[in-house]
Amino acid sequence: MWLYLATLVGLYYLLRWYRERQVVSRLQDKYVLITGCDSGFGNLLARQLDLRGLRVLAACLTEKGAEQLRGQTSDRLETVILDVTKTESIAAATQWVKERTGDRGLWGLVNNAGVSVPTAPNEWLTKQDFMKILDINLLGVIEVTLSLLPLVRKARGRVVNVASVMGRVVFNGGGYCISKYGVEAFSDSLRRELSHFGVKVAIIEPGFFKTPLANPEMISAKAKEAWDQASPEVKESYGENFLASTLKAMQLLEKMSTNDLSLVTDCMEHALTACHPRTRYSAGWDAKLIYLPMSYMPTFLVDAIVYWRSPRPTKAV
Template structure:
């Protein structure tokens, strides 16, 4: 019995390996639009797809980021400035994309633009702090996708949404985890709806990677600013030691971040170029071996692990 079970499991992985190695034909004729290409995953993916021979339409928040990317890539890469929080900017970028892809449609849309700050206990934050993150990570993703869906549907292409392991497991306060849970929900419903038209939707759920978004220096600066504006009552509840411990934990955590960003961009590339892409990709060993399994654990066990690894407020019971 166990031998038969092992054989079935082995056959399953063999078939999956074979299916995932099949590549889409005529990649050189296909256009891919990527948001958030100033740095990090977006910039690396644009360069990676350029080397692969695809036509890359790269959206950057700043002209400086766009200029830097153009210097690093061939003339197959075209850039546009895009602020995913502004409807008029998204509409202009969508029109720009349509002018370039024409009747061929848009093969790939990668919603990569994102921010993480502010991260803090929820009580320290205002509604606007949550809105600022949601506008980029969730509502920006939704509006960009809706604007470009006709072009993607025409090509029977791909939508790749960048979520996070924090879209499965909320370990800290602020809008980041909320936004990534939202990206997961949006992507799941979109995947089913677009399957009728031959469009595939994939979710990328990275673990902790060292990018500008996860910089401990930026986190500490943001955290200190939030502490300075909270009420004296909240400061008394949490205490200066909590503040110091929280900032120190950020420095310690950064040392454990994975620096090889290609682990993420390889997943993005596979989602765009494979005949049979996965529904979800979880790049990073911390995602595969810790955070994803942790998301399936009983709540009391997850809580115990989180309490053990995070500072306690001064007046905690």
């Protein structure tokens, strides 16, 4: 019996391996728009796809980032300035994409732009702190996608949304985890709706990686800033020791994070170029071996694990 079971499992993975190795034809004619190309995942993916021969439309927040990227890539790659929090900027970028893609449509849209701060216990933060992240990580993703969907549908192309393991398991307060849970929900609804038009939607769920936006010093500084602006009652309830422990935990991100960003961009590239892309990609061994399994555990067990590793406030019960 076990031999038959092992054979079936082996055949399943062999078939999946074969399907996932099939590549879309005429990649050199495909246009892909990537947001957040100034640095990190977006920057590396733009260079990676350019080497692959695709026609990359790289959206950067700053002219400096766009200029640096153009200096590292071929003449095929074009850049546009895009602020995903501004409707007029999205409208201008959409028109720019239309002019370049013409009747071909947009094969790929990669919603990569995002921020991770401020991240701190919820009670230290204000509504504006939450909105800073939600405007970029969630509402920006939604508006950019809705603006470009007609072009993606025309090409029967792909939408690739960057979520996070923090969109499956919550370890801290603030808007980041909320935004990534929202990206997961938006992507799921989008995938089901667009399947009628031959459009595929993939979600990238990276673990912890060393990128400019996940700089532990910046995260710690923003957490300290949130603490400084908290009310005296909040400070008394949590205590200085809780602050110190929280900052120390954030510094540990440096040791936990992975340097190899290609683990993420390879997933993005596969989602854009494979005939049979996956629905979800878990990037990084920490995502595969720790956080993804945790997301399937009973809630009380996950709560116990997170509670065990978290600092305790001074006035905790």
